[in-house]
Amino acid sequence: MTTLSIADGAQWLRRFFRRNFKVGIAYVALLALLGVYAGLQPRLFTKPVITATANQGMALVLASMGQTAVVLTAGIDLSVGPIVSLSNTLASTLFPDSVPGVIGVVVLVLLVGALAGLINGLIVVYGRLQPIIVTLATASIYSGFALMLRPRPGGYVPLWYGDLLTRRVFDLIPTSLVLLAFVLIFIWAPFRRSRLGLAVYAVGSDERAAYMSGLNVNRAKVAAYVMAGFLAALAGLFLTAQTSSGDATIGAVYTLQSIGAVVLGGTSLFGGSGGVAGTIAGAFVIRIISSVLFFAGINPLSQPLFEGLVLLIAISLGAARTFTLRNRLETMR
Secondary structure, X not given: OHHHHHHHHHHHHHHHHHHOHHHHHHHHHHHHHHHHHHHHOOOOOOHHHHHHHHHHHHHHHHHHHHHHHHHOOOOOOOOHHHHHHHHHHHHHHHOOOOHHHHHHHHHHHHHHHHHHHHHHHHHHHHOOOOHHHHHHHHXXXXXXXXXXXXXXXXXXXXXXXXXXXXXXXXXXEEHHHHHHHHHHHHHXXXXXXXXXXXXXXXXXXXXXXXHHOOOOHHHHHHHHHHHHHHHHHHHHHHHHHHHOOEOOOOOOOHHHHHHHHHHHOOOOOOOOOOOHHHHHHHHHHHHHHHHHHHHOOOOOOOHHHHHHHHHHHHHXXXXXXXXXXXXXXXXXX
């Protein structure tokens, strides 16, 4: 009986390792970067620096979680960054100083983000067009709306709103991490465990098989884009709190960086495999790289080169197992 239990445990561990190998690579990369960062910045693990680091990566984490939903369907959303910008400019244009007014604007911005994602999904599904083409076009439209709202950086953001999202709860835990926990528990987890969330994975794995199984393929795809728009809008709202202003170009970097975080986190660009656990680590890796290079004294003009090299190495390590398995399958033929 004991022998069987040990064997079962070992088998479970092997399955767990195979299933989470890519996610593990993302967290190993994150821990390695934090180790280097701690060596360069001795105050890293003090409360102010922990809070600043969490705030620095949170907008990208939220935007990348939205990108993950689309990539799981074997699609891609190039409008994530522009939706972040649109949400930021809309909020900074409409924010009043009253609490009820701010809550109303937050709800409106989230609905606008979800609507932008819905438009993407409907065109992709019922227009039968490639996601990269559709979202490239809508990205230009959303960027145009953002520039119309705020041709120049500025706007009004209540100080208490910025403090609420960027400080600490009871002077202990960064509010940004509490926000992340809330999104994971009350938004992503219910979506992931629902029939619709399971359909998203199934569609990414094999769309034809998902359809033959009776799953609503069109609804799953549209839901993924709505989730992407909603979370991108949430990222824009957090960015508004962080910067206390509006800027129509502020989300430009989030499109490619969100894709990088998704891939680094182990989600397959072919769909059906992955999740936000790795994406969160990947997003923080991308954000922390710049801080590590800054404290290392690297010339700012050279930083993109080193950032790209670190990402390439991390992603290659994550893909190494995929290439190994593929070679084994080809050998067995």
